[in-house]
Amino acid sequence: xxxxxxxxxxxxxxxxxxxxxxxxxxxxxxxxxxxxxxxxxxxxxxxxxxxxxxxxxxxxxxxxxxxxxxxxxxxxxxxxxxxxxxxxxxxxxxxxxxxxxxxxxxxxxxxxxxxxxxxxxxxxxxxxxxxxxxxxxxxxxxxxxxxxxxxxxxxxxxxxxxxxxxxxxxxxxxxxxxxxxxxxxxxxxxxxxxxxxxxxxxx
Numbered sequence: 372x373x374x375x376x377x378x379x380x381x382x383x384x385x386x387x388x389x390x391x392x393x394x395x396x397x398x399x400x401x402x403x404x405x406x407x408x409x410x411x412x413x414x415x416x417x418x419x420x421x422x423x424x425x426x427x428x429x430x431x432x433x434x435x436x437x438x439x440x441x442x443x444x445x446x447x448x449x450x451x452x453x454x455x456x457x458x459x460x461x462x463x464x465x466x467x468x469x470x471x472x473x474x475x476x477x478x479x480x481x482x483x484x485x486x487x488x489x490x491x492x493x494x495x496x497x498x499x500x501x502x503x504x505x506x507x508x509x510x511x512x513x514x515x516x517x518x519x520x521x522x523x524x525x526x527x528x529x530x531x532x533x534x535x536x537x538x539x540x541x542x543x544x545x546x547x548x549x550x551x552x553x554x555x556x557x558x559x560x561x562x563x564x565x566x567x568x569x570x571x572x573x574x
Contacts, residue, residue, distance in 0.1 A: 414546075417562070420553030424562065430543035436526045438492055438518040448542050455566045456538040457489045457554070460529050463504045464495070467551035468533045472508055477555040479512045486540075486567055489554075492516045494524055494532065537562060540570035 417424045437447045448456070459475055461468035472491070479489035491513045493501050498517040505513065518524070527536070535552065537545040545566055553559075 417546075417558060419548065419558040419562070420556040422548050422550050422552035424537075424546055424548040424552070424558075426537075426546035426562070427544065430539050430541075430545050433538070433542060433544050434526050436523045438516055438523055439498070440517075441515040448538070451488065451490065451538075452542055453540050454485070455487045455540055455563060455570060456536075457487075457563075458536045458538055459489065459491045459533060460494060460524055460527070460535070461491060461533045462494050463500045465532045469508070471533060471551035471554060472504075472510060472513075474552070474554040474556075476508075476510045476513050478559065481555065482560075482563060483512055486570075487563060489513060490516055492518055492523060494518050494521045537566060539566050 414428050415426045417426055433448065435447065435449075437445050440446050448458075457475075457478070459471075461472070463469075475489050475491060483489060489512075493516065495501060495517070496519050498515070498519055501515050501517065504510075505515075523529075524532070524534075527534075529549075531549065533551060534547060534549045535554075536547045539545055545562070
């Protein structure tokens with residue numbers, strides 16, 4: 372009986388998360404619709420498998436923010452300058468996050484290195500929850516990054532998790548997706564390739 376209630380609870384939590392993300396995405400896109408035109412050129416919504424990625428016409432400056440790495444050291448986005456970063460804001464209690472995390476790990480296994488990294492930033496109040504979560508889902512390549520204060524989500528105006536930002540080598544946001552996605556899809560590879568091509572062209 373307890374297992375039934377537990378399973379029902381997870382399903383209910385998942386439905387609530389999906390509805391909340393869908394509503395947030397609608398409001399976010401609706402609020403940005405009037406600002407979508409830059410000299411006659413629109414931002415572009417790109418299908419990345421089972422989710423939409425909103426790519427900005429011009430990469431956007433991001434406010435300064437900091438978080439912690441696995442060693443407990445405070446770091447910032449500036450520490451990744453020179454690399455393209457896929458910044459995933461997530462939590463262990465979030466069902467869509469659990470759904471997409473293996474694909475983020477596969478992407479990092481395939482593309483991670485000196486020019487690109489998936490930065491999975493947990494907003495769990497207790498960072499100790501991340502290690503057993505990684506073990507449960509057999510996450511092999513993602514490092515642990517933590518923001519138990521959840522200030523980063525507020526700073527980046529993230530209405531819900533998961534939300535994922537693609538950031539160029541200069542620390543500017545190329546675009547974002549809200550909700551679970553297939554991050555090891557060919558469409559995501561194309562987005563990363565384009566970002567890396569632009570960064571190499573400017574070097």
